[in-house]
Amino acid sequence: MARALRPVGLDFAESAPVRLVFTAAAVAAPEAVYRALAEDVAGWPRWFRAVSLARPTHGGAGREVRLRGGVRFQETIMAADPEQRYAYRVDETNAPGVQALLEEWRLTPAGSGTRIRWTFAAAGPAPFRLALTAARPGLGHSFRTAVRTLDGLLAGQSSDHQRP
Template sequence: MAHRLRPVELDFAESAPLRLVFVAEVRSGPAAVYRALAEDVEGWPAWFTAVTSARPTAGGAGREVRLRGGTRFQETIMSAEPGERYAYRVDETNAPGIQAMLEEWRLTPTGSGTRVRWTMAVDGTAPLRLVMGLARPGVGRSFRDAVRNLDRRLASAAA
């Protein structure tokens, strides 16, 4: 059963009780990475294998995302800064224990491409925080695999 989460603002990415932060680099520039994140929402399952479906909602102001295992999210886009930042707040989910959640993607140009930093900011019950802490290595691996897949996808699209 889906439940509504506490609405949070962008500063939650820095102040959440639990923050999972991961960094990777891709060969493509920030503009191409941003397009894949923010403008090709329906393309996420092609590179982020934990995502089974993603679609824009509310005329592009929101997203509906489904993950493997049946977890669903209704989200509101909080920041869409081309080539720099893409962030969304989870408003509703069927995942138990989550009370507030925001994800932020920061893009920084490097000499050879883009540094991608993903922050998953969460507040929830004590059991959820424990499970999320224990899941950190697996979430990090999923992120690194996704960014590697995205890098390949963007490189083949540019060729």
């Protein structure tokens, strides 16, 4: 059963009771990574294995996301700063325990590629916070695998565009 979460602002990425922050490097340029994150929402299942469906809602101001295993999210886009940041707040979910959730993707040029920082900011009762903290290694692995997969897809697209 889906339920509404507490609305939070962008500052929640820094002030949440649980903040899981992960970083990874991509060979792809920030503009390509940003397009995949913010403009090709429906493409997320191709590179983020945990995601089974993603689609824009409300004319692009929101997203519907479904994870493998049945967890669903209705989200509001909080920041869409080209080549720099993409953030969204979960407004409604069927995930147990969570009271507030915001995710932020920060992109920083790194040589000819991109440094990607993903912040998973959440609030909930003590058992939820403990479970989320225990899930940190798995979330980190999922993130790093997603970035590697995305980077491979973007490299393939780049070479496709260079072919005559």
